Amino acid sequence: xxxxxxxxxxxxxxxxxxxxxxxxxxxxxxxxxxxxxxxxxxxxxxxxxxxxxxxxxxxxxxxxxxxxxxxxxxxxxxxxxxxxxxxxxxxxxxxxxxxxxxxxxxxxxxxxxxxxxxxxxxxxxxxxxxxxxxxxxxxxxxxxxxxxxxxxxxxxxxxxxxxxxxxxxxxxxxxxxxxxxxxxxxxxxxxxxx
Amino acid sequence: xxxxxxxxxxxxxxxxxxxxxxxxxxxxxxxxxxxxxxxxxxxxxxxxxxxxxxxxxxxxxxxxxxxxxxxxxxxxxxxxxxxxxxxxxxxxxxxxxxxxxxxxxxxxxxxxxxxxxxxxxxxxxxxxxxxxxxxxxxxxxxxxxxxxxxxxxxxxxxxxxxxxxxxxxxxxxxx
Numbered sequence: 541x542x543x544x545x546x547x548x549x550x551x552x553x554x555x556x557x558x559x560x561x562x563x564x565x566x567x568x569x570x571x572x573x574x575x576x577x578x579x580x581x582x583x584x585x586x587x588x589x590x591x592x593x594x595x596x597x598x599x600x601x602x603x604x605x606x607x608x609x610x611x612x613x614x615x616x617x618x619x620x621x622x623x624x625x626x627x628x629x630x631x632x633x634x635x636x637x638x639x640x641x642x643x644x645x646x647x648x649x650x651x652x653x654x655x656x657x658x659x660x661x662x663x664x665x666x667x668x669x670x671x672x673x674x675x676x677x678x679x680x681x682x683x684x685x686x687x688x689x690x691x692x693x694x695x696x697x698x699x700x701x702x703x704x705x706x707x708x709x710x711x712x713x714x715x716x717x718x719x720x721x722x723x724x725x726x727x728x729x730x731x732x733x734x
Numbered sequence: 735x736x737x738x739x740x741x742x743x744x745x746x747x748x749x750x751x752x753x754x755x756x757x758x759x760x761x762x763x764x765x766x767x768x769x770x771x772x773x774x775x776x777x778x779x780x781x782x783x784x785x786x787x788x789x790x791x792x793x794x795x796x797x798x799x800x801x802x803x804x805x806x807x808x809x810x811x812x813x814x815x816x817x818x819x820x821x822x823x824x825x826x827x828x829x830x831x832x833x834x835x836x837x838x839x840x841x842x843x844x845x846x847x848x849x850x851x852x853x854x855x856x857x858x859x860x861x862x863x864x865x866x867x868x869x870x871x872x873x874x875x876x877x878x879x880x881x882x883x884x885x886x887x888x889x890x891x892x893x894x895x896x897x898x899x900x901x902x903x904x905x906x907x908x909x
Contacts, residue, residue, distance in 0.1 A: 541883040542788060542872055549792035549801075557799035566799040573794035577786040585779045592775025593768035594753055600767050601756045641745050648873070652778055655878040665881035672886045675874040679867045679890050680897065686862040692840055693858070698849035707855075707904055708862035714900050715863050719893045726885040 584648070591649040599630055608633045618720055623658065623670040631657045632674070639681055651678060669727045673720070680719050682712045778877055785876040789869055793831050802827055817902055819853045821846075825860065826898060830867040830891070837861075856905030864897045 557566045598604055611633045616624040623632065631654040638647040651674070658670045686708055693701035757764050796802060805827045813823060821843060828835045840861060844854050867890045875883050 541875065541887055542785065545868055545872070545887070546788045546792045549796050552804075553792075553795035553799035553801040556801035556804040557795075560800035560803065562798065562800045566795055569794045569798035570791060573790045574787060576794070577783065577790035580790065581779060581783045581786050584782070585776065588775040588779040589772040590775070592778070593770075593772035594749075596767045596771030596774075597753060597756060597764045600762070600764060601760060603752075603756070643746060646746075649775055649778075651874065652877040655874050656778070659878040659880060662880075665879065667875065667878075667880045667883050667886060671874070671878055671880065672884060672889070675871050675883075675886055676889050676893060678870050678874065679865050680863060680893060681865050683862055686858070688837060689840075689858050689862055692837070692844055693849040693854070695841075696844040696849040701849070704855050704858045704862070704909070707908055708859055711859045711863040711897075711900055711904055715893065715897045718896050718900075719889075722889050722892050722896075723885075726889050730885045 587646065588649045588652075591646045592653060595631075595634060595650060595653055598634070599627075604630045604634060607637065611636060619670050619673055627657050628654070628670075635674075639678075640684060669723070672727070673723045676719055676723055677716065680712065680715045682716060683708070782873060782877060785872050789872050793868070796831060797835065813898070816899060817906070818898060819856065819902075821853050822857055822860070825857055829860070829864055830894060831869075833866045833869070852905060852909055855909045856901055859901035859905055860897065863901065864894060867891065867894060 553566060554563075557563045608629050612624055612629060615629065615632060615636075619632065623629065631650070635647060635650040635654040638650045655671050655674055658668060658674070662668060686705065689704070689708075690701045693704075757768075802824070806823050809827060810823060813826060814820065818826065825836050825839045825843065828839055840857055843857055847853055867887075871883065871886055871890060875886070
């Protein structure tokens with residue numbers, strides 16, 4: 541996926557740059573984009589280390605068992621039986637909770653823990669349905685408090701910056717349900733190609 | 735609602751306090767588990783760098799080359815047919831590629847048309863209910879060492895298209 545996405549983006553950009561006479565800017569931005577990537581990686585590093593460590597402590601203390609018991613009935617129909625047990629379930633529950641509570645930076649390392657445990661015994665390099673479901677659901681997050689949006693709205697003098705929040709919840713719920721259905725249908729269709 | 739925002743400030747420190755109690759009360763040396771976990775996290779993060787390089791390079795090429803404007807003009811007929819307000823086009827086109835880019839575009843949008851207008855609220859719905867696609871998928875799949883992602887990308891874009899329609903509909907009917 542990555543190679544195709546990258547190639548399409550670069551070729552499309554180059555053609556657009558030639559059309560809009562922006563080749564020089566494209567060349568300049570290439571250099572800064574590489575250092576941006578390193579900066580991003582470094583800024584993730586602390587969070588990644590810390591939350592992976594915390595996750596391990598929590599997992600060994602057994603606190604997660606109680607949490608997973610609550611979430612399990614929701615996870616089972618969406619992710620299937622295999623994912624809804626043991627280490628997979630623990631990591632997945634932690635990632636879902638972090639997302640739900642809006643712990644943005646903590647949600648990523650916990651999510652990565654989850655997909656790593658899904659694919660631990662997978663040597664083929666072909667994604668399993670659980671990982672795809674998880675990744676796709678991560679493109680449609682459920683934010684309890686969309687703090688960036690609220691901050692932006694109050695910055696420009698909104699009367700009540702919070703008034704959209706219930707509608708965002710409604711939107712999210714509809715979209716997340718749709719995403720689950722799409723993944724389920726597509727996993728059937730793609731099975732033949734495996 | 736302000737109360738809710740206050741509560742979220744407490745979540746992170748409270749988790750830390752809970753962990754602190756766990757470390758204190760446990761009979762085993764849980765600090766060693768923390769070190770092990772943190773070391774694994776470090777390896778994961780460093781291994782992400784090659785992926786991040788490709789993604790950031792591609793996305794910044796798309797921005798600086800004017801590719802975003804070209805995409806806008808390609809998708810304008812489709813999106814206006816779906817009833818999407820003209821002002822929302824840039825944020826929609828940017829959404830799959832960049833999180834910070836969309837925030838910048840929304841910032842300009844709110845400044846120009848006011849934060850309480852129907853279009854601004856629709857933008858909030860769309861931004862609140864979706865996240866970047868390319869970055870999210872790449873990070874998770876490369877961390878899990880997956881080469882073939884099967885239907886992940888098409889599914890994400892189908893869901894994204896649906897998100898646009900839902901936000902516009904809810905924006906128009908309810909706000």
